[in-house]
Amino acid sequence: MSEASDSTVTLSNRSAVVIGGTSGIGRAIALQFAESGADVVATSRRTEAVEDVAEELSSRGAETASVTCDVRDEDSIENLYETASDAIGDIDVLVNSAGSVAKAPVTEMTMEDWERDIDVNLTGVFRACQVFGRNMSSGSIVNISSMSANQAREERPAYCASKSGVNGLTRAAAADLGPEVRVNAIEPGFVDTPLAGDAFAEGTDLREEIDERTPLERVAEPDDIAGAAVYLASDAASFTTGEILTVDGGYDRSSL
Incomplete structure (x- = not known):
């Protein structure tokens, strides 16, 4: 078991699985989990990406x-649980x-795009x-939602619908899995990830608008969201379940 960092919030002696853990927010969560003392399996569909993040997790002292x-x-999810638990022990934390984000207006979105976003973003969370x-006798599940769950976003009907569903599923799962397993979600605001591309680049109209409407005057980095995940996975959140934790820098949504 890897050693915990010098932090008041620790994941020492925890075993965690991060689905979607090879890029963006998921990767940042996996790495912060390792730095906080957890053993971690970070996974996605891409073999090369999985091997790359496993190497980095190992370099930070985590079993993986x-x-x-x-x-x-x-x-595939059943295989993930069995393989991960064989490698790092009984799973205490699932992220x-x-x-998936398909972009098209309601009137033009194909059923293929709609079904993919719903299947990955919502049904996939349900399956996991x-x-x-x-199989978890205790521990914590953390679902990554989005501010789009509660906000109209143009040309993202499936994404908005799926993230609203994640919030409802989180609360329902918390009721069903308690008291042994806590279930919470994080609702990020704008986060600078590969999925966002150049949308939040300095000097763009969108970036200037976000900075103006955010008290912290910036978009989030993946590590900002990872810190919230570490908290929800730890004993510091031992009385927190069914919660949708907003992490958006105080973004003003009043005119949305």
Whole structure:
């Protein structure tokens, strides 16, 4: 078991799985978990990415394993649980961070794009909560939602709908899995990730608007969201379940 960092919030002696943990928010969470003392399996569909993050986790002192997972396939999630638990022990923490974003107006979005976003962002979270919830005797599940769950976003009907569903699923799962397993979600605001591309680049109109409407005057970095995940996974949040934790720098949504 890897040693915990000098932090009042520790994940020492915890074993964690981060689905969607090879890039963006998920990768930042996996690495901060390792630095906080956890052993971690970070997974996605891409073999090379899984192997890359496993190497980095190992370099930070965490026990880990390389295993791919497709959240659209229940057998793949079952295999993930079995492989991860064999490698790092009984799983204490699950993070659901896999994501898909299709961009099209309601009138033009294809059923293929709609079904993919719903399947990855919502049904995939349900599958993982179900598989891991059946096997976890205690611990914490952290789902990554989005401010789009409560905000109209143009040309993202499936994404908005799926993230609203994640919030409802989180509360329902908290009721079903308690008191043994806590279930919470993080609702990030604007985060500078590969999925966002150059949308938040300095000098763009969108970036200037975000900075003006955010008391902290910046978009989030993945590590900002990872810190919240460490908290929810730790004993510091031992009386927190069914919560949707907003991490958006105080972004003003009043005119949305």
